[in-house]
Amino acid sequence: MTILSSFFNRASNAIHAYPSCSKLLVLCTISSGGLVAYSESQAENETPSEKKKKVLVLGTGWAGTSFLKDIDVSHYDVQVISPRNYFAFTPLLPSVTCGTVEARSIVEPVRNIIKKRDGEVQFCEAECVKIDCAGKRVYCQSNIENNLVGNKEFSLEYDYLVIAVGAQVNTFNTPGVLENCHFLKEIEDAQKIRGTVIDCFEKAVLPGLSEEERKTNLRFVIVGGGPTGVEFAAELHDYIQEDLVNLYPIAKDLVKITMIQSGDHILNTFDERISSFAENKFQRDGIEILTGRRVVNVSEKEVAMKIKSTGESCSIPHGIVLWSTGVGTRPVIKDFMEQIGQKNRRALATDEWLKVKGCDNVYALGDCASIDQRKIMEDIATIFEAADKDNSGTLTVKEFQDVLDDIIIRYPQVELYLKSMHMSDVTDLFKDPRGTDATGVDIEGFKSALSHVDSQMKSLPATAQVAAQQGAYLSRCFNRMELCEQNPEGPRRFRGSGRHQFRPFCYKHFGQFAPLGGEQAAAELPGDWVSMGHSTQWLWYSVYASKQVSWRTRVLVVSDWLRRSIFGRDSSRI
């Protein structure tokens, strides 16, 4: 009797402690062998839970969400903090500014994403205001402004911290930018631009304005000729020509879009062919491109700039300015970098495994981080030593090939270098200038063969693609943490002994798009393939539809595109 009652007590405790296992228990008890099944289910659940580590994720952007989608919640207690309770499909933000796509169509509540994980992921809508890596604790603050009941501030402990808070706009300390410019980083930014564009038109058609005043109200200025700026210009041009001039006929000849770019060409991170295709398309569309100019001041009514070649100053009036010139550091990251001795950087330095340099158990990914890739020349002596198995002082091709795989994994710049030099085989490195194969090299020869390899190191761009891959990579590492402790899967350590626990993060570039309006787009695809025109726009449609985070947003985005093509874009000022 005592045994039975003690069993029920334990069972009831277990059910309260692990609600999810209660179903299993009930099922097993109903079927035969209740006691055995119970003890098994407890064993399964308790053992990992006793040492379940707390993973705290900051941010629900591309990096954070992609980490959350794959992390194994049976091994970790996962908690997420973000000032936004949704994930936003940011590449469609320029479409939101003109109502081609609705803001709601590109967001998915984080709770919807984590709900699929049996509710074991906890989410708090709050902003992290301070990271204390010595105390393994973060300080947070709710950003809800309404006077609601309870304390807005709280702190949370962690075992592992995953920082994925993204970046903020970079004004390069240009005066007047924060006060007078629009940005395009958040959903709210896009919604605000949408309203302001309509305001410009409504204001321009008020009675009693001079033609000059109307023109100024209808002057749309975009600072920065990168993908965001270009896509916004294209969207805006389509919106105006396809929808707004029909509703505001007198605006037709007064409206003007101007793009200011400090470089010599727009889209200068793209292939040259795309860049000039875009410039030609914009010229035909009447979008003015001012290149080689640096904006020095933005006032309420004017954008002042300096022509780089001549040093001359000039200015243009504006009705609205979009500032899209790159990313800057968030205050919480700045503060954290000072703590860990990473002052004067734009982003948190991590190693190749996304671990923040200078502190334990803290990872950073996405726009707030940048990987500090180890130079091969720093390790050249130890590599030589490790590779030269017979300690002969000469590295043979055979010996080099034995360590080559590890080198390529550990120093990805080697592969990039080979590619850039059109070398098919690594042994080409050892060819002497006359083209004859060398049978071996000494340390000096080895150094000189690899001396230019590090020039191929590039920091990764601040894109959704990079962030998403990093999130997926990191969750894979977390999920295999125990497994890889015993069976490390990384390359051999040249400085130390043994192997690295994991392979370092390796970015795969799947290409990038630049929609140019008028149902045309340009794309850089893998394998240096360039595609431009209407068919590329269809490719863009299918890629962007397929990349949506949920079926809900996929359906909404596609139906928005359909709606736009049937009814046009909505110009209500809401």
Added chain:
Amino acid sequence: MTILSSFFNRASNAIHAYPSCSKLLVLCTISSGGLVAYSESQAENETPSEKKKKVLVLGTGWAGTSFLKDIDVSHYDVQVISPRNYFAFTPLLPSVTCGTVEARSIVEPVRNIIKKRDGEVQFCEAECVKIDCAGKRVYCQSNIENNLVGNKEFSLEYDYLVIAVGAQVNTFNTPGVLENCHFLKEIEDAQKIRGTVIDCFEKAVLPGLSEEERKTNLRFVIVGGGPTGVEFAAELHDYIQEDLVNLYPIAKDLVKITMIQSGDHILNTFDERISSFAENKFQRDGIEILTGRRVVNVSEKEVAMKIKSTGESCSIPHGIVLWSTGVGTRPVIKDFMEQIGQKNRRALATDEWLKVKGCDNVYALGDCASIDQRKIMEDIATIFEAADKDNSGTLTVKEFQDVLDDIIIRYPQVELYLKSMHMSDVTDLFKDPRGTDATGVDIEGFKSALSHVDSQMKSLPATAQVAAQQGAYLSRCFNRMELCEQNPEGPRRFRGSGRHQFRPFCYKHFGQFAPLGGEQAAAELPGDWVSMGHSTQWLWYSVYASKQVSWRTRVLVVSDWLRRSIFGRDSSRI
């Protein structure tokens, strides 16, 4: 030669002046008889334009938009002023608060509506701040806050002014309401509520709150048990039970909706059966209804009220309060009423033809106006005199029947009275108490027969239905202005001679709906027909879909309903 060139000059001028007739001209010139056709088309177009009167419409709500849809722009120069450049389908506002329908799905840009009229209707997004009816001028101000170029203020002249600016919320001077309550009059209100509801949930699940604090954050209070309040409560209940409790599991047992009603029942303008059906439904749903209480103060955290029967005071905490208790007067209307000697009224008094009393050429309709129906007892002597053709001092049934149609049109309360007394025939009025027919009545008998008729006079409710019918009625009057000057179509004037130019406005009540949540609704339909339950909800869906102002919004609203049923409502805080 001179004749020919002068013809071309005239033709070219005409084309510039009337672009719309150019097509006709081209068509006619291509076919035979060009000259004749030209002179005809000019004659048709020029004559009315010379005396084209300026009609200025204030507001683009139900009344204004329905006026604009039908007004004949070939007879009038129509200009519209509204602080909102769109028409909003306000009966769906409660659905917007919970994301059942998106805000964009129920708005249609005014310019889209007037575009169909060949652009002859001018629209300005501005707020009318002062009406000067002596100077026939209104003063306007753009409400665009961005620092755009040009003067924000302007004034416009009119020949006819149509005031349809609607009403604002009525706080009954209750302290704290403006600061701490939400309202549900505009699109922005609904969007704000949607965000705040999510805020309440996010705040309630923050770490470190006591259960009491969580409960307070999840206490939704609705002041006013009219159709708006009831529909919001129903929507909110569905939103919480169908969507939010799945995402915020700990909120499930903490959330509470409370409705405060000053009367004894909610929905007290509806049939009693509907009122009790709604109360039972809400009770089953766990929505608390506090009746017989008047709210005396709303603070940041509490709603204080007085129990009417006992005079006791009590208060409840709140996370959010919706105030939906009736309509008040806009400042511009208040100011205008003072000008024309209509102080201390809630709305502009108009005659039965919607003309504002006390000034010329100004009409008012919708929520900002109320019809001052003439009492039949005021005119009783003149009616008797006019009806008593043989001046015998006795009105025979025959004589009365001759003027009856005119009386019923001029004094609609007569028909309502007959209906309320279950009289099938007007001669029943003259029956003496014993039930025998009287052959005639003298003036005293006539007075006493009609003495209770005026008790049936009711002011029209502040609904979309009334406003839309008034707008349509007024545009019909404007379009027939000239025609009816020569051939008046109204009832005979009893005070003066001849007939009224138009029939007075007569409201037809097509019934009203009260959606109660859980796919159930109640409806009062014409003929005292009451319908409740799931089928009524489907009736509601079809009526609301059919009443949409454009095909675009119809498609959007229906697809929103579909989306909701497939994917649920979005809980992203944007």
